[in-house]
Amino acid sequence: MNRSVLLPKHAVDGVENKEASADSLQVEELVGKASQVIAPLWPLGAFVASHPWEGMEHLTFEEVADRFRGSRDINLYPSMTMFREALRKGELNPAYLEERFRKWLNEQPSVIPKEEVERLCRGLLWNEEVPREVVNSLEMKHLTARMKDGKTQPDRFLFRWVRTKSAILEAQGEARWTRALDRHMIKWCKLFLDESQAMWGMPFREQGFYNAWRKLARYDPSLSRAQRKRLHHVPANAEDALKQALLNLGVPATEMERYLEEHLIALPGWAGMLLWRSRKSGQGHRLLTEYLAIRLSLEWAMIAPRLPLAEAGEGEDDTALFPCLAAWVHWGGWTPERWLSLPPGERHIRLAFACRFGRAIRPRLWLEAWEDTQEERLLRNISSPPKHSSAQKAAVQLIFCIDVRSEPFRRHLEREGPFETFGCAGFFGLPIRTLLPDGHVHASCPAIVEPRHEVRERLSPADSRKYLRRKSAKLSVSHVFKKMKQGLVTSMLLPEMSGPWLGLYMLVRNGAPDRVISAIHRWRKRFARKPETSLTLDHDGSISEPNLPLGFSLDEKVNYVSQLLKNMGLTSAFSPLVVVCGHESATTNNPYASALDCGACGGAAGELNARVFAELCNLEEVRSALVGKGIVIPRDTVFIAAEHITTVNELRWIYVPELSAAAQDAFAMLRDRLRTVTRKVNLEQLAKLPGAGGIGGDPVAEANRLAEDWSEIRPEWGLARNYAFVIGRRQLTAHCDLEGRVFLHSYDWREDPEGTSLANIVAGPVTVAQWINLQYYASTVAPHVYGSGNKATQTVTAGIGVMQGNGSDLLAGLPWQSVMASDREWFHSPLRLLVVIEAPRQYIARLLEENPHFRRKVNNGWLRLVSIDPEKGKWEKWGPSPGGYLEITFYRKDLI
Known part of the structure; x- marks a missing residue:
């Protein structure tokens, strides 16, 4: 059977059913629409989680899953093995599965008698496959033969699928054209995107991707003489080349968008990197247009002698449909004679129904039941009475990032003393670009936010010379070593010169890791120590190179501070000490190190943002202006900044x-209690690692060893198992053990009468959390497409990303160590993000009405929404209904 996808009607609207001429093609619009099937991919230095299906949220999750299952055989739902494992662990309540199944059954039109539907679907619901003895029985073989003789091809009438010409050739038994085409594109993308890793750069690269390729392809020895000759005459302009290739390949106008989508999905990593770079440089989809022009021109040059292609054999192999027929015989109670007595149209309907239920409906019902179970547990946890009551005034207030790794630290900290914690996005509402003393520049704000200010960290002239001299020495050694590896002669001398020393270092580090790691840790701490620095917080009219103002005006300082404090509900009752905590990870030998840093700070550490915010809050002119906004910070209240090292659960001042x-x-008391907090959190976190068993010795020392051990492939789980985002007052969750799985954003609806703060939280932090959630989801359910394989066998390529081997796609997702406990056991639970908001019903209704993007996410199943009405204490779940949005009571009483 040909793989195919059932497309919703609106997915093909607006495409005229006519052939196109080269002049009539709107290439920019065509590429823009096709690019929705991929997502931008950030380079390793600033790697942040990205939503793989960001451009497809106008479709429902189910429609996108159908589409990828048909066109690329990618399953976007967890496997039945995952569902059964969740059932075994008690993470999935079968009562919810039955409830979901009943609801779906009642909504089905009466095309097929309901008792037949229920009988068949109950069998399919609990069994991934029909028993092999049934499929291979003599009775089924005879029925299969008679069906083939009758030319039964039910899917031909129900599905629409666009295949590339190279894929059609492969399906007809020709050579592996698609793989050859991918190999060529990987080679050219590596050359063009290289960031100084290659010793010899790509000639003509400054002229653009397409122009450089066009000048070099005619000398490519991996192409035949005839193929090079065809490429010799491609147009000089990428848009014209893409138009010509589409017409030369004979792609109908109605299929052009789908055709380009198939070529983009073939290598989503390289295409995603080009999309990111194109957007970063303000070129829109320019690089994607050039990429597609090259790819389709190559495709035409390779298969031109075989054109035009007759799509012979489409639908002739229907063997994959016969398990659906076997399902009707086995579970539906149909005999072969009775089945053959049905009119062909009814047989088609029944087969298509069985196939669709098994491929799309069954995994959807299981996933929703799994999500329902976890929702119920979270809400029951939140609604449980607190075990400890603390009415004493907080001596210290600490502001953490919403990151799920902050939750265990906050929980243990609050139980160790009179401490109160808050959560917000880790860039603290500051859309800044930072310039460090060593010249390093990065945007320290979420990927969806454009920097509006530049803040520079400065050293005194004397300190600057010493610090930069140390940094320069370190970089020089690294640079010289790299250049020697790449040189023609020095690459042969380097092993002789460095081999004995590096070999000895390796033996010592592996033989006595604790001592060596401890020495490295002390040396690094001493070597990297930065002198006292100052920040350019005051705007003096200066403008940086990318046209950003240096520092802030007084009004901007006040607005940023007041907005964040109001968003968190921290507008009164300030403690004597307020600690603003950024966060970073500390791992060794990890290409994805930035993925474990602060996603709200563009994949970098959040220390500078924390310091900027703390210093702004301490400015006398800012505090005076805040009084006019209803925020009075006492004179003896001091803001300080710290960094939460998530790998070892320490605070660094x-x-x-x-x-x-x-x-x-307050500071003395906090520092004293932090030792106990660090020990307890590390003990909790280390117990989750595979093979931990009973952790002996000092958990703090063990956490530091794992962070520095270069052979350790899993120093921390990162954000794995995240599944929910709670927006509300801390008292809502302070008594709960949320297992480091929930994003926590502080919010007090009483401080937000217009709903502005809630809208900002949903537009920013919730979106970033959704990206994180769906990247972990995708890397778990489809690791071969959206993951990056085994971290131990990854190859860093072109200085921008990782591959498996030297000829794979640029891997866009997380390594299996981030989501798996072992080769056969999953650690991450692939659930779509649940957003819980503590606010009156009218706040939620207003939010959904005024924010069409968030409404679309909820309506199309990209995230789930539950609200807690603080006045009535009612839990309500929000979802689509015929009349718009309907509030329904979340719990079923018989399941509580």
């Missing part, structure tokens, strides 16, 4: 100004 007497006492 990065900005501690002169403290008031009350703040000094």
Whole structure:
């Protein structure tokens, strides 16, 4: 059977059913629409989680899953093995599965008698396959033969699928054209996108991707003489080349968009990197247009002698449909004689129905039941009475990132003393670009936010010379070593010169890792120590190179501070000490290190944002202006900045100004209690690692060893198992053990009468969390497409990403160590993000009405929404209904 996809009607609207001439093709519009099937891919230095199906949210999750299952045989639902494992662990309540199944059954039109539908679907619901003895029985073989003789091809009438010409050739038994085409494109993308890793750069690269390829392809020895000759005459312009290739390949106008989509999905990593770079440089889809022009021109040059292609044999192989027929015989109670007595049209309907249920409906029902179970557990956890009551005033207030790794730290910290914690996006509402003393520049804000200011960290002239001299020495050694590896002669001398020393280092580090790692840790801490620095917070009219103002005006300072404090509900009752905590990870030998840093800071550490915000809050002119906005910060309250090292669960102090007497006492108490907190959180986190068993010795030392051990492929789980985002007051969740699986954003609806803060939280932090959630989801359910394989066998290529071997796609997702406990056991639970908002019903209704993007995410199943009405104490789930949005009571009483 040909693989195919059932497309919703609106997925092909607006495409005229006529052939196109070269002049009539709107290439930019065509490429823009086709690019929705891929997502931008950030380079390793600034790697952040990305939503793989970001451009397809106008379709429902189910429609996108259908589409990928048909065109590329990619299953976007968890496998039945995952569902059964969740059932075994008690993470999936079968009562919810039965409830979902009943609801779906009642909504089905009466084309097929309902008792027949229920009998068949119950068998399919619990069994992935028809028993082999049934499929291979003599009775089924006879029925299959008679069906083939009758030329039964039910899917031909129900499905529409566009295949590339090279894929059609492969299906007809020709050579592996698609793989050859991928190999060529990987080679050219590596050359063009290389960031100084290759010793010899791509000639003519400054002229653009397409122009450089066009000048070099005619000398490519991996192409035949005839193929090079065809490419010699391709147009000089990428748009014209793409038009010509589409027409030369004979792609009908109605299929052009789908045709380009298939070529983009073939290598989503390289295409995604080109999309990111094109957008970054303000070129829209320019690089994708050039990529597609090259790819389709190559495709035409390779298969031109075989054109035009007759799509012979489409639908002739229907063997994959016969398990659906066997399902009707086995579970539906049909005999072969009775089946053959049905009119062909009714047989087609029944076969298509059985296939669709098994491929799309069954996994959807299981996933929704799994999600329902986890929703119920979270809400029951939140609604449980607190075990401990703490009415004492907080001596210290700490502001953490919403990151799920902050939750265990906050929980243990609050239980160790009179401490109160808040959660917000880790860039602290500051859309800044940072320039460090060593010249490093990065956007320290979420990928969906454009920087509006530049903040520079400066050293005194004397300190600057010493610090930069150390940095320069380190970089010089690294640069020289790299150049020697790449040189023609020095690459042969380098092993002789460095081999004995590096070999000895390797033996010592592997033989006595604890001592060596401890020494490295002490040396690195001493070597990387940065002198006192100052920040350019005041705007003096200066403009940086990318046209960003240096620093902030007074109004901007006040607005950024007041907006964040109001978003969190921290507008009064300030403690003597307020700690602003950024966060970073600490791992060794990890290409995806930036993925474990702060996603809200563009894949970098959040220390500078924390310091900027703390310093702004300490400015006298800012505090005076805040009074006019209803925020009075006491004179003896001092803001300091720290960095939460998530791998080892420690706080590192990065900005501690002169403290008031009350703040000094609070700081001393906090530092004393932090030792216990660090130990307890590490003990909790280490217990989750595979093979941990009973952790002996010091958990803090063990966490530091794992972070520095270059052979350790899993120093921390990162954000694995995330599944929910709670927006509300801390008292809602302070008594809950959320297992480091929930994003926590502080919010008090009473401070937000217009709903502006809630809208900002949903537009920013919730979107970033959804991207993180869906990247972990995709890397778990389809690791061969959206993951990056085994971390131990990854190859860093072109300085921008990783591959498996030297000829794979640029891998866009997470390694299996981030989502798997072992080769056969999943650690991450692939669930779509659940957003829980503590606010009155009218706040949610207003949010959905005014934010069409968020409404679309909820309506199309890209995330789930539950609200808690603080006035009535009612739990309500929001979802689509014929009249718009309908609030329904979440819990079923018989399941509580």
